[in-house]
Amino acid sequence: MLVKFISALISSLLCCAILAMMQYTPVSERQSDTYYFSFSSLLFIYLIYATPVYVLGGIPFSILIERITGKLLHYSRILPFLINLILYASSGMLLMWLIFQEQESLFLLGAGAASALLYYFVLLLFRYLLRSWRSP
Numbered sequence: 001m002l003v004k005f006i007s008a009l010i011s012s013l014l015c016c017a018i019l020a021m022m023q024y025t026p027v028s029e030r031q032s033d034t035y036y037f038s039f040s041s042l043l044f045i046y047l048i049y050a051t052p053v054y055v056l057g058g059i060p061f062s063i064l065i066e067r068i069t070g071k072l073l074h075y076s077r078i079l080p081f082l083i084n085l086i087l088y089a090s091s092g093m094l095l096m097w098l099i100f101q102e103q104e105s106l107f108l109l110g111a112g113a114a115s116a117l118l119y120y121f122v123l124l125l126f127r128y129l130l131r132s133w134r135s136p
Helices: 002-023 039-074 078-099 106-134
Strands: none
Touching: 002 039, 002 106, 039 078, 039 106, 078 106
């Protein structure tokens, strides 16, 4: 559970950093008499909204997905990975749809899928690093 929580925090930070980079306007491109957010303030604003979604929405979906695919690990190694990709992307889209029901946007669904897949890959990387660190 701690691994999932740390992975959710790291994923949230990475996702928000990417969003902040996309929205940030460099000083050389700014127009006078117009307010622009700094990179750190954009990052902080995005973290305020994204971190609870990752922690309160992503971790329960991750536990559910692991229960679904846990029995498949005995039969194959690639099958659970492919099913996890599909289930994580679907759960990210479902979570974004639940949050933004009024707005039917393919961009929001894609962002949800990308965010969930980012969490899945960070989780896999974190588990791999823990396994390699524990074994001599």
